[in-house]
Amino acid sequence: MAALVLVAAPGAATADTTIDGPIDLGTAAPFGVLGASAVTNTGLTVINGDVGVSPETSITGFPPGVINGDVHATDEIAAQAQADLTTAYNTAAGLTPMASGLGDLTDASLVPGVYAGGELSLTGSLTLEGTAESVWIFQAASTLTIGAGSNIIMAGEASVCNVFWQVGTSATIRSGAQFVGTVMANVSVTALTTASVEGRLLARTGAVTLDTNLITAPTECDTPPGTVTSSPEITSGSPTAGQVGTDYTYTITASGTPTPTYTVTEGSLPPGLTLDSTTGVISGRPTTAGTYTVTVVASNEASPDAVASYDIVIGAAAVAAPLPGTGAAELAESGGATGMWPLAAFAAVVAGGMLALRRRPARGVNA
Incomplete structure (x- = not known):
C-alpha cells in the first residue's frame, strides 16, 4: 500500500484556531453510547459506561446486552449530554488542521495534532505515539469507515482519553476492528459484529447501532480540557x-x-x-x-x-461662502482671506449711497 501523504494546511496568511488540550465533552464524558433517535443492540454487547438517548426514547437489545453504567432515556441528563456533544462537535470541527487532504490512514504513524480529510478510512493499522497529555483530533468531512480487523495502536504513554473523531455524517466500525477514541458523529454510528471500542460512540442526530460489541468509556482522564x-x-x-x-x-x-x-x-x-x-x-x-x-x-x-x-x-477645512452685501468686518469674521468686500457687495453699497445722495436736498440753497 502506498505511504500516507500529509498535505500541510494553509499557514501564516490565514487565521488559525487551536486547542491546547483535549476536547471538552462536558456531561457527555461518562457515556459509552449516546444516540439521538435510538440505541439499538443485537447480541451480547457489553458497555462499560452510561447509555443514553435524546430527544427520542428508544433503547433496545438490553438484555441480552449488558450496561455497566446508568441508562438515561429522554431525561434531563441525556438532553444536556446531547447539548454538550454538540458543543464538543463544533469545537473539533472548527480547529485548523496541521495536515489536510487525508483519506486512508493505514500504516500511518501520527504525532499529536489535528488531521483532516473527506472520507477517512482505516483498513489496517494506525499508530498514535505520544505522552499522556498528547491529543489527536481527526476531522472527517463526510464519513469514517474502520475496516474489518483494523486496529489503532497507542504507543508510548498515549492515552485513549485524548483521541477524538469528528465525523460530518456517519461512522461505521466493521467486524473485528479494534478501535480507539471518541466518535462524535453528526448523524449515526454503527459497530458491526465483535468490533471493540476503547472510547465512546456518540451520535448527534441519528442512531447508534450495535452488534455483539465491547465498548469501554475512558475513565481517570487526568488531562484537563483544552482552551480554544x-x-x-x-x-x-x-x-x-x-x-x-x-x-x-x-x-x-x-x-x-x-x-x-x-x-x-x-x-x-x-x-x-x-x-x-x-x-x-x-x-x-x-x-x-x-x-x-x-x-x-x-x-x-x-x-x-x-x-x-x-x-x-x-x-482641508471647509470655508463658508459670504452672503451678498456682507460688510468688511463681517466678512473678516466669517473667515474671508483678506477681509475685502466681494465685488457684488461693494457695487450694491455704492449704488445705494448714490441713490441717497440724489434724494438729499443741497444745503444753503434757496428753493
Whole structure:
C-alpha cells in the first residue's frame, strides 16, 4: 500500500484556531453510547459506561446486552449530554488542521495534532505515539469507515482519553476492528459484529447501532480540557475620509479568541487622531490635511497576528461662502482671506449711497 501523504494546511496568511488540550465533552464524558433517535443492540454487547438517548426514547437489545453504567432515556441528563456533544462537535470541527487532504490512514504513524480529510478510512493499522497529555483530533468531512480487523495502536504513554473523531455524517466500525477514541458523529454510528471500542460512540442526530460489541468509556482522564484560541483576522474595510476641524471616528474590527488588541506599528495617524488599543476605534478632530499611511496590528494569545495598512485621507477645512452685501468686518469674521468686500457687495453699497445722495436736498440753497 502506498505511504500516507500529509498535505500541510494553509499557514501564516490565514487565521488559525487551536486547542491546547483535549476536547471538552462536558456531561457527555461518562457515556459509552449516546444516540439521538435510538440505541439499538443485537447480541451480547457489553458497555462499560452510561447509555443514553435524546430527544427520542428508544433503547433496545438490553438484555441480552449488558450496561455497566446508568441508562438515561429522554431525561434531563441525556438532553444536556446531547447539548454538550454538540458543543464538543463544533469545537473539533472548527480547529485548523496541521495536515489536510487525508483519506486512508493505514500504516500511518501520527504525532499529536489535528488531521483532516473527506472520507477517512482505516483498513489496517494506525499508530498514535505520544505522552499522556498528547491529543489527536481527526476531522472527517463526510464519513469514517474502520475496516474489518483494523486496529489503532497507542504507543508510548498515549492515552485513549485524548483521541477524538469528528465525523460530518456517519461512522461505521466493521467486524473485528479494534478501535480507539471518541466518535462524535453528526448523524449515526454503527459497530458491526465483535468490533471493540476503547472510547465512546456518540451520535448527534441519528442512531447508534450495535452488534455483539465491547465498548469501554475512558475513565481517570487526568488531562484537563483544552482552551480554544483563534488568531486574529481583521474584518473591517478601508477607513473613511475625514476633514480638518470636523470630528472623526472609524472602528477597526477583528475576529479572534481571546479578543484582539490593536497597535500602530508603522507610520502615524493624522494629527489630532488616536487609536483605542482595546476597542479599535480611531477618533478625534484632525488638525492637518493630507494622506496618512498607517499600519495596524491586531494581536492576541494566538499566532499569527493580523496586519493591515491603511491610507487615511484628511481634507482641508471647509470655508463658508459670504452672503451678498456682507460688510468688511463681517466678512473678516466669517473667515474671508483678506477681509475685502466681494465685488457684488461693494457695487450694491455704492449704488445705494448714490441713490441717497440724489434724494438729499443741497444745503444753503434757496428753493
